Amino acid sequence: MSDLFQEYSTAAGRTGAYDEMFAPGLLARDSYGQVADALRKLSLADVSARADSMARTFLDRGVTFDFAGEERPFPLDIVPRVIPAAEWDVLERGVAQRVCALEAFLNDVYDKMTVVSDGVIPRQLVTTSAHFHRQVHGFEPAGGVRVHISGIDVVRDAAGTFRVLEDNVRVPSGVSYVLENRRAMAKGLPEAFGQQLIRPVEEYPRRLLSALRKTAPAGVDDPTVVVLTPGVFNSAYFEHTLLAGLMGVELVEGRDLICRGNRVYMRTTAGEQRVDVIYKRIDDDFLDPLQFRADSMLGCPGLVNAARAGGVTIANAVGNGVADDKLVYSYVPDLIRYYLSEEPIIANVDTFRLEEKEAREYTLDNLAELVVKPVDGSGGKGLVIGPDASKDELDALRQRIIGDPRGWIAQPVLQLSTVPTLSGDKFGPRHVDLRPFAVNDGDNVWVLPGGLTRVALKEGSLIVNSSQGGGSKDTWVLADSPQMPVETVPRPSISVRERVSVWPVESNWRDRQSEQQQ
Amino acid sequence: MLSRIAESLFWIGRYVERADGTARILDVHLERLNHLPMEERRSVAKELLAVMGARPQSEDFGLPELLHALAYDKTSATSIAGSLGAARENARRARETVSSGLWESLNTTYYGLSQHRKDVVGTYRFCNWTLERTAMVSGLADTTVSHDESWLFLVLGRSLERADMTARMLSTRDVLSAGMSWVNMLRCAGAYESFLRTRRAAFGDQHAAEFLLLDRLFPRSIVYALRDADECLAKLDPSAQRVGFINDARRIVGQARTFLEFHRTDDLMSELPEHMERVQKAVSQASDAISRKYFNQADELAWVGEVS
Numbered sequence: 172m173s174d175l176f177q178e179y180s181t182a183a184g185r186t187g188a189y190d191e192m193f194a195p196g197l198l199a200r201d202s203y204g205q206v207a208d209a210l211r212k213l214s215l216a217d218v219s220a221r222a223d224s225m226a227r228t229f230l231d232r233g234v235t236f237d238f239a240g241e242e243r244p245f246p247l248d249i250v251p252r253v254i255p256a257a258e259w260d261v262l263e264r265g266v267a268q269r270v271c272a273l274e275a276f277l278n279d280v281y282d283k284m285t286v287v288s289d290g291v292i293p294r295q296l297v298t299t300s301a302h303f304h305r306q307v308h309g310f311e312p313a314g315g316v317r318v319h320i321s322g323i324d325v326v327r328d329a330a331g332t333f334r335v336l337e338d339n340v341r342v343p344s345g346v347s348y349v350l351e352n353r354r355a356m357a358k359g360l361p362e363a364f365g366q367q368l369i370r371p372v373e374e375y376p377r378r379l380l381s382a383l384r385k386t387a388p389a390g391v392d393d394p395t396v397v398v399l400t401p402g403v404f405n406s407a408y409f410e411h412t413l414l415a416g417l418m419g420v421e422l423v424e425g426r427d428l429i430c431r432g433n434r435v436y437m438r439t440t441a442g443e444q445r446v447d448v449i450y451k452r453i454d455d456d457f458l459d460p461l462q463f464r465a466d467s468m469l470g471c472p473g474l475v476n477a478a479r480a481g482g483v484t485i486a487n488a489v490g491n492g493v494a495d496d497k498l499v500y501s502y503v504p505d506l507i508r509y510y511l512s513e514e515p516i517i518a519n520v521d522t523f524r525l526e527e528k529e530a531r532e533y534t535l536d537n538l539a540e541l542v543v544k545p546v547d548g549s550g551g552k553g554l555v556i557g558p559d560a561s562k563d564e565l566d567a568l569r570q571r572i573i574g575d576p577r578g579w580i581a582q583p584v585l586q587l588s589t590v591p592t593l594s595g596d597k598f599g600p601r602h603v604d605l606r607p608f609a610v611n612d613g614d615n616v617w618v619l620p621g622g623l624t625r626v627a628l629k630e631g632s633l634i635v636n637s638s639q640g641g642g643s644k645d646t647w648v649l650a651d652s653p654q655m656p657v658e659t660v661p662r663p664s665i666s667v668r669e670r671v672s673v674w675p676v677e678s679n680w681r682d683r684q685s686e687q688q689q
Numbered sequence: 690m691l692s693r694i695a696e697s698l699f700w701i702g703r704y705v706e707r708a709d710g711t712a713r714i715l716d717v718h719l720e721r722l723n724h725l726p727m728e729e730r731r732s733v734a735k736e737l738l739a740v741m742g743a744r745p746q747s748e749d750f751g752l753p754e755l756l757h758a759l760a761y762d763k764t765s766a767t768s769i770a771g772s773l774g775a776a777r778e779n780a781r782r783a784r785e786t787v788s789s790g791l792w793e794s795l796n797t798t799y800y801g802l803s804q805h806r807k808d809v810v811g812t813y814r815f816c817n818w819t820l821e822r823t824a825m826v827s828g829l830a831d832t833t834v835s836h837d838e839s840w841l842f843l844v845l846g847r848s849l850e851r852a853d854m855t856a857r858m859l860s861t862r863d864v865l866s867a868g869m870s871w872v873n874m875l876r877c878a879g880a881y882e883s884f885l886r887t888r889r890a891a892f893g894d895q896h897a898a899e900f901l902l903l904d905r906l907f908p909r910s911i912v913y914a915l916r917d918a919d920e921c922l923a924k925l926d927p928s929a930q931r932v933g934f935i936n937d938a939r940r941i942v943g944q945a946r947t948f949l950e951f952h953r954t955d956d957l958m959s960e961l962p963e964h965m966e967r968v969q970k971a972v973s974q975a976s977d978a979i980s981r982k983y984f985n986q987a988d989e990l991a992w993v994g995e996v997s
Binding site for chain 1: 690691692693694695778781782784785786789792793796797800838925983
């Protein structure tokens with residue numbers, strides 16, 4: 172092994188975590204053979220220059236996320252995360268299984284709630300969830316799917332076992348970086364691609380479009396799909412533009428849409444055009460001022476009624492957030508057994524439900540050894556890592572738990588697995604998680620081979636969220652046979668529409684103050 | 690296409706052309722400004738700023754302030770940096786529609802804005818760099834964006850701004866007391882060589898003005914730019930091919946163009962300021978009409994009552 176990794180094993184040994192690249196004793200695992208060879212031939216200066224060039228490319232191409240009003244390139248590390256075919260097979264099946272169970276759960280929760288009457292989960296758990304929306308109770312969404320797109324976060328514990336950390340079936344983001352990372356890595360570390368078969372990721376937009384079209388309202392032959400973004404200031408705006416662009420559909424803002432007669436239209440230069448499927452990238456709360464927050468300017472009044480009437484498909488369905496609730500998460504293994512009559516393929520991280528007296532008492536006694544998370548948080552917000560917290564923080568947390576036990580869960584501190592990551596002038600072990608993305612078209616759940624590997628760039632940190640200084644790595648799923656990478660995706664059949672412009676002679680023109688006029 | 694996106698494309702066209710025109714004007718005038726005595730320099734700087742449609746922020750307005758106002762001020766839509774920033778912001782909003790080539794060239798241009806020395810020498814380089822970048826942006830727009838509606842809106846914005854810019858360019862000669870040679874005027878428009886070839890060396894002021902106003906083959910002449918705009922409008926509105934003009938923008942642009950084309954050129958020089966004002970006014974009215982027709986969003990509140 173080259174000097175680049177000389178000190179690595181000592182540092183990696185200290186973390187007590189599972190290292191993805193090196194087995195104990197600084198031997199590269201089989202799956203990492205080619206990456207190790209490629210890196211071994213480079214000097215540190217080469218590696219740094221390539222990393223700089225990758226970052227520069229991201230900035231030029233606008234592969235950024237918005238951090239406190241500033242556009243930043245999403246840091247991409249030069250060492251990929253490699254997943255052997257056999258491990259991926261388990262993950263893929265496990266993720267798809269989970270999506271199926273959550274889909275069934277959401278259908279049930281907004282309908283008969285047999286899961287409650289059969290005593291699998293308490294009624295109160297569902298009805299007290301911040302994201303349980305009564306506004307969408309009692310109807311089947313157009314197209315029959317609720318979880319079109321999901322991101323199931325998994326981590327590897329110290330023993331090397333994958334476990335699910337949380338489910339994201341509301342608005343999971345990050346897939347754009349999966350696509351961009353692969354393009355950047357092909358240029359940044361071409362040597363590592365040569366001999367091995369890495370399963371491609373670029374079919375994602377086509378799969379997504381295909382699934383969105385398939386779930387259009389009944390009777391629409393050639394559905395119009397749009398992506399709905401909160402706008403240019405949203406931290407994931409880049410992703411919204413990329414997905415709309417790659418699918419070849421319009422990226423709309425709420426103000427581009429109008430609801431009338433339970434149909435949705437967008438304002439175009441050729442008049443109003445009907446929209447059939449909306450891939451929303453807005454939180455439910457901001458989607459429809461008539462149903463949710465009345466002050467929201469991001470959504471469009473009437474969307475929920477249109478969805479209820481079957482006039483438009485909203486993906487993902489409104490109200491999915493109840494499945495993201497971390498207390499519901501703790502029941503997902505039971506939901507899998509209940510709805511699918513199967514054993515969970517990927518286990519959860521052990522989770523204490525603080526509403527249960529014994530668990531609460533244990534947690535309060537052992538706060539300093541546990542991670543405590545708010546049940547409706549995302550992006551790492553509000554999370555407290557016991558061993559890193561001060562006594563005052565723990566005391567404050569204790570009061571908050573006692574005040575609202577429903578609002579929190581506790582888990583043991585997991586030593587997430589590590590991957591070598593370039594930091595300054597050397598590689599150091601950095602903790603990673605993995606977010607595989609799944610697309611559900613109602614008949615089939617397809618899992619994108621790989622997903623987003625997020626990495627905590629700060630030494631020792633377990634927080635990988637981009638909003639808290641995380642970066643990412645390209646995720647390579649190795650194919651176990653040469654046939655695998657060549658997967659054929661059925662292209663959605665789309666008729667090319669003749670664009671007819673017919674202008675109204677008179678309409679109520681309103682003077683519009685444009686910021687751009689001199 | 691979405692009205693909002695059409696509007697963004699229109700403004701990308703305008704802003705890029707504005708940056709280009711401003712760089713040309715600034716480049717040529719800087720050369721002359723440097724020769725002037727200090728006091729005169731100040732007044733000429735102010736007048737130049739006024740021609741570009743801005744007011745001095747303070748009484749103490751001289752060369753450095755002029756450079757800031759026309760080249761580097763990112764907060765003003767009059768300056769090169771401001772225009773390029775605004776073009777990039779519009780491209781960001783329309784990113785899924787514009788080609789990645791066009792978006793990336795605007796994005797790298799934006800990041801390149803701050804890498805210039807802000808003195809006189811640096812500004813020459815900055816102007817040249819701007820011309821290179823805008824040429825690249827226009828080239829990529831022409832070769833990587835389908836010449837459909839999206840491109841038509843872009844070119845429409847570009848043509849209108851170009852007519853406006855050439856009018857401003859010609860106005861600088863008249864407004865600035867120290868006078869500006871026609872050679873420099875032609876250079877501003879990148880038209881010097883073309884003019885020499887067309888008219889040979891036998892030219893006077895009258896001919897130069899005619900060339901920049903009326904030449905049908907030179908792309909930066911006002912008549913050429915207005916004709917371009919008219920063609921875009923015609924393609925965008927195929928329903929209006931037969932009789933009359935129900936399209937306000939076409940009427941305004943067509944009137945401005947024919948007024949120039951059918952005007953006796955004998956009086957051109959003496960009436961130049963009026964002509965230039967008329968062109969600028971027509972551009973602004975056409976822009977308003979386009980905005981009303983294509984970009985206007987219907988009253989959003991109107992539907993609330995119906996669906997609730």
